[in-house]
Amino acid sequence: MFNIEKKNITLGYMPLTDSAPFVIAYEMGFFEKWGLNVNLTKQNSWATLRDKLHTGVIDAAQMLAPMPIASNLGLHGQKSTVIAPMILSRNGNGITLSTKLYQKILSQHDTNKISMPFSANILSHEIDERKKEGKKLTFAVVFPYSCHHYQLIEWLKNSGISPSDINLLIVPPSDMVPSMHSGDLDGFCVGSPWNAKAVREGVGITGVTSSDLWQDTPEKVLGLMSDWQVKHPETTFALVSALYEACQWLESIPNRFEAARFLSHTKYLNTHIDVIAPSLMGSCLTLNNASPRKVKSYQQFATLGDPTFNRPAHHYGEKITKLMQAYGHINTQQMTDVDIASIYREDIYQAVIYKDK
Amino acid sequence: MNVLINEQYDIYHVAHSGVPLLRDVKQLNPDVIIIDIESPNRDMLENLNKISQFAPKPIVVFSEQQCANTTINQMVRSGVSAYVVGEVNQKRVKSIIDIAIARFDLFQTLKQELAETKQKLSSQKSIDKAKRWLMETKQLSEIDAYHFIRKVAMDNSQKMDDVAKNILSVASIF
The missing domain is CATH 3.40.190.10 (Periplasmic binding protein-like II)
Structure with a gap:
């Protein structure tokens, strides 16, 4: 003592x-x-x-x-x-895309499924489309001096996407899902359980976790x-x-x-235990009504x-x-x-x- | 922002929270932003300069040379945070902050007083109810009913309010 x-x-x-x-x-x-x-x-x-x-x-x-x-x-x-x-x-972070954006990506690639963890390559087509109209996709992270920020940027850079190709906002963790509902965000990188909440509410698809990017x-x-x-x-x-x-x-x-x-x-x-328990069990909810993905040391x-x-x-x-x-x-x-x-x-x-x- | 309602300031716009706040801020282009320290929008607002030309600076940075640490501590404890946008007369900012702190303190005191008064009212209500029940079922006079509750409270070192509530919960069984 x-x-x-x-x-x-x-x-x-x-x-x-x-x-x-x-x-x-x-x-x-x-x-x-x-x-x-x-x-x-x-x-x-x-x-x-x-x-x-x-x-x-x-x-x-x-x-x-x-x-x-x-x-x-x-x-x-x-x-x-x-x-x-x-x-x-x-670990414990994940990148979630809005269901709306994901559906659009599926139709652009003429497929009904993209294997996970997915790379940011899948965004390139839509980023180019928006560029023609002078528009950008909007993403959010929780704080500038955060692993979320560096993980999102690295994920984009790995696919040759520059941070200047998107709008980046700072949104507190528990406000991510409401901001996706209101259509203000196309994607975000946040810690658990807010990715799982987006999936449970059908508004988002979680395709990458921090464990996929930088284990431990x-x-x-x-x-x-x-x-x-x-x-x-x-x-x-x-x-x-x-x-x-x-x-x-x-x-x-x-x-x-x-x-x-x-x-x-x-x-x-x-928040409901349905949303909190998965990541603690090493399970990453991906999209609503689909099998979760097993992620090593997710939390x-x-x-x-x-x-x-x-x-x-x-x-x-x-x-x-x-x-x-x-x-x-x-x-x-x-x-x-x-x-x-x-x-x-x-x-x-x-x-x-x-x-x- | 309602902390600034006094003879010196008029409210002409109530800002939204969340992402729409950013649009409001860009559109209105304010000189100073005073925000409740507990607002989740602080992270968003504080980091605008990382993402656009619009760069609100937290007053804590701004005030480093200007006012002593005590002002910053006082702000945090009072629940006020502020951001300065662009070139603003520093004396003016200081006076706005001082008013905000004073107003916020007053607001907090009022809020606390209101909570205490509400509490008192509700305990007075249960004591009155318990008294009435004792008068009706035990044929006690009002003063005896009151003394009964007080005695039980003193004997058990409880509050009269708690004793009254116990009596009422027993009463509700019958």
Whole structure:
């Protein structure tokens, strides 16, 4: 046990399937077991989660893996020293096209089925058609500094499509499906369960997942302010320990169904278990009334008994920084300035997880 | 935006949320955008500059040299976030923000007072109902019925409202 400096802490998360480590640690009493009294607060946008963390309204939060790096470079909001002492999840994203666009693509290719995972080649014809009319397809991702953004761009680039060939919007995860219903979006890249929701509602087709593009890249991390950690080192250890236990718990399939039940609750995702359970079972819903696709590690929180999975290794931070540079978010100077070891804090994780091992 | 309803500002357009908000913003071309920090539209608005010529800057960036950190903290805690578009007199922005914070605080206080009053009213209602039931079925006077509820509440260290509700749920069985 630890000498907790701050027993009552407030955590922020976004309504997504990979908020499960927070929800499970809370519901299964892991926070309590490690001496923490946690107030879990659902956030409506990544910008708000970031501002609340920067200003101390929340003590720690679930963050997109590139966000702590963006905060340290001052790419968004105020320049702030956010650290990531733990990886919370890998994979879980998918690219969904609107059913309307998919039907059009089928007729353009004179077929009734396209095998999955599909490449962005299938969009080329429609992109050319729209170019003639001075129009573009509209896609959305959840945040600029997100794996979703880099995955969508890479998927397009792999088929020779430039990001400038489409309109790209930023839409919060839970607003993706309504925006597709209203016809504002032709496609999006989002985390679970929002792809599955689009399929269940018949408005979208999920043809590619992040596992098809980059297997096992870190997706969400635990984020907190560096000075908070300095002031509360033992509380940070307790927090990492409780979340680590939740991630391990989430590796069992029977437990995952229970996790889906918790997540579906009004105060968390407020969404039917039909929509939440599939990705937790490694199933990617493709199109309505068709067989789902089996996706390896579609939603991964840990490897049983192997702590390296959640270790925020420097090379992951470096990989993400390279992606940020490749897609124009940071320049060469910033690339040299950024000190990954001071952001992706392997040392904190090692100190707590390997403590008694 | 209704935080700005006062003698200094008039409302002439109510913006939509979601993707239509972007059209509104492009069309109206505002100088400053004040938005509830809890609005899911913040991500969309904040990142417009990544996708078009129109580039709203979060006030937190803008105000780095201008106002102390405390203003930013105060904004976040008050639930106000703001974006500046193009060249705007910084003093004017500061005064708009100050008004927004003050108005928002007032609005929150009013909202809280309303919730408390509603709560009080509803507990008064259950106490009155329980009193009436006791008067009718136990032939107690009004003052005795009141004292009965109060005594049970004190003996069990409960609120009078909770005792009244228990009485009413028992009453509903009969």
